[in-house]
Amino acid sequence: MQALHGKSDETSPFHQGEQAVQARLGVRDTIEPWARQVVRPFLPEQHREFFKQLPFVVAAARDATGRPWVTLLTGTPGFISTPDPTSLHIAARALPGDALENSLTAGAELGLLGIELDTRRRNRVNGTINAAGANGLTFAVGQSFGNCPQYITERSWHQVGVRPGDASATRYQRLTRSMQVWIGSATTLFIGSGYRGQGQHVGYGMDASHRGGAAGFVTVLDDRRLILPDYSGNNHFNTIGNLVADPRAALLFVDFDTGSLLQISGQATIDWDSAEVARHPGAQRLIAFDIEQIVQLDGALPLRWSAPESSQPLRLIKKTKESEDVTSFEFVAQDSAALADFTPGQHLPIEVHIEGHKQPIKRTYSLSNAPGEGRYRITVKREPKGTVSRYLHDTLAVGDTVNTRMPRGDFVLAHHDRPVALVSAGVGVTPMVSMLHALAGEAGERPVYFIHGVRDSRHHALANEVRALAKRHDKICFSAVYSKPRNTDRQGNDYHHRGRISIELLKELVPGLDADFYLCGPEGFLADTVATLRQSGVQPERIHTETF
Known part of the structure; x- marks a missing residue:
């Protein structure tokens, strides 16, 4: 565990490691006041309803030796309930052979990530297990907050039956060839990390987070080493802050076709600004991961997911300079088909192919036009270091195409008559x-x-x-x-x-x-x-x- 130096704010929702990273990257003064408004010691009603409808939740915890692991807890929607805003009941246990099978016990710190892949919504909640038994576990909320929808590959789920003999668990210390192929083709992973310093702090505990990108975004160096790009996010730096304070970490890869899990535990090192960072398009820094232990659970989950939603090509029909650094882009379907309607306030996920980048780059931009017009308009500010915004402003021309998926988002007008x-x-x-x-x-x-x-x-x-x-x-x-x-x-x-x-x-x-x-x-x-x-x-x- 790394010694941290310098004074930190003990009233902050962030612990010393997170604060140190925020200060290093120049966002400390702006993120702190915002986080004090959105990081809550309870679940808002919207988050309570969100967790209730999920068929699975991502969970990060430590085993008896202190080693972190990540897993999925699954059940029929409704298996997660919220008796009150400060607690969750999860009617599920870790699967047989899971690295956390015997570790989700009373007093254990637990980081949860609720994620709905088909709508790209996600919420995080960290806290402690109050009670655990045959009927599941009860969880006390420490911190709750939402996350942005970036880098999530959309998939729809369905339930399947799993017989006792269908699933198996095997432990390894090195990646097999098939594991390396699995990781190299992944578009989604979950990372678990945590930190507990001396005394008490609301920011201490475990954390589960999502990472995503185009297939191949995780680099397999060999059978014991991986490289993960760290893209721009919400500037909380929960994971990076944990790793600065305690480099122990865990990864989880899901085989969405077979319901298999690949659990990996090891040590992480942050590459802040070496020449290697530039070789990973869009990465702000890299996480070098040294593998120590592996658990593979084959066919264990009672869930399967569809292939990623297919994208629809859009053709740019108009480009309008709105101000010094903002331009509007109006699109119609390339094949002149009708576009899916949207609700005002929602955003449009787009993918662009940029020269020098092996994979398409994904971004989301708010729609700025009225619904029902048969077109999508996004209005984008040109950021000096923005890969996609610079491409849209400087290169994309009328007649060119981008790929998109259905409009998403829940920042929409409520239904009432108030001003x-x-x-x-x-x-x-x-x-x-x-x-x-x-x-x-x-x-x-x-x-x-x-x-x-x-x-x-x-x-x-x-x-x-x-x-x-x-x-x-x-x-x-x-x-x-x-x-x-x-x-x-x-x-x-x-x-x-x-x-x-x-x-x-x-x-x-x-x-x-x-x-x-x-x-x-x-x-x-x-x-x-x-x-x-x-x-x-x-x-x-x-x-x-x-x-x-």
Whole structure:
């Protein structure tokens, strides 16, 4: 276990290892206030309902020797129940021969990942087993938080019968040739890690996380060594922070066709910035994994999954520069077939083939147009180091194609008649414009407050479109907030308020703060806005967020 130096914040949801990584990578000051809003010591109602409908959950724990392992706990949907927001009951045990068969006992630390592959939703919850027996285990929640849908390969599941003689468990210390082929073709893995320092801290414990990519994203160096790319994520650095503090880790590979599991336990080392990192497209750093023990469970799961959802080619029909660094891309089906409809606020998963990259690169972008138009529009900010955003802006031309899958996401408007406040910053405006189109077209006159913060008119994407909607519909109140207006920007015409979106401004624009708030933008903006809305009496169930 590595000694950590330097002062850490003991009131933070992150332990010292996570804090150290965040500081090293320059995100500590922005992620901390946001995490204090979204990392909770309980399961929100939405997460409770999510876990109840799952047929399996990913579990990370340690065996009697302290070695970490990852497994799947399975059952008929409903096998996970939530007696209250701070506990889960899982009516399942580890399978016979599983590396954790005798380790999920009372007092054991447990990291859980609920993941729905067909919708790409996932939620993590870490805590401790309170009780365990023949009927399963009861779990006390320590931390609960959601994850973004990136890098998840979509699959649908179905149940199968498994007879006692169908399954087998075998232990190894080196990868066989068939295991190496399995890992080399995988698009999904789960990684388990954990850290417990001295004293008590809410961030201590086990953690289960998902990693995904195109087939071949995990490199098999030999029968004892693997290389895993670490892509950009939510900046929590839960796994990397654990590994900095305690390099013991576990991997789980699932054979979705046969229901077999490959459990691997060993030691991990972080490659922060060597020349090797650049050889893995999209990787921010690498995890070098040294294998120590292996358990292979053949045909053990009562679940099977379909092949990954096939993608649909889209043809770019229009490319519109919306601001200094934001461009809209409008697509139709390449074969002129009808496109699946979407709900305003959802995102579109796309795949692009970029020269120099062996595999297609996947990204998700919010849809910014109104549903029912027979086209998809994404509005993308060009990031200086963004592989895909630079390709879209600089290379993709009208007539070119990209591959896509069904629109996804649950950042959508609730069904009720209360006033709505759409509050965004920067490129966070994109799902808000789609929502605004839907609200403008609905019957009734419930008030809609559209409040957007940006630097100046040169960076104000989709401004004319929003102004036109507000002009046509009296129920829409549009307010633009410029932090640094240009000399040529006219207050009352280009923008309405100078500075940044604050709670004082929201109180001025939204009478009595009587609205459902939908927030989208950078983490710092979200953290401040969520915190001040709650402090001002807005109930959590009326605050909905999406981060970029």
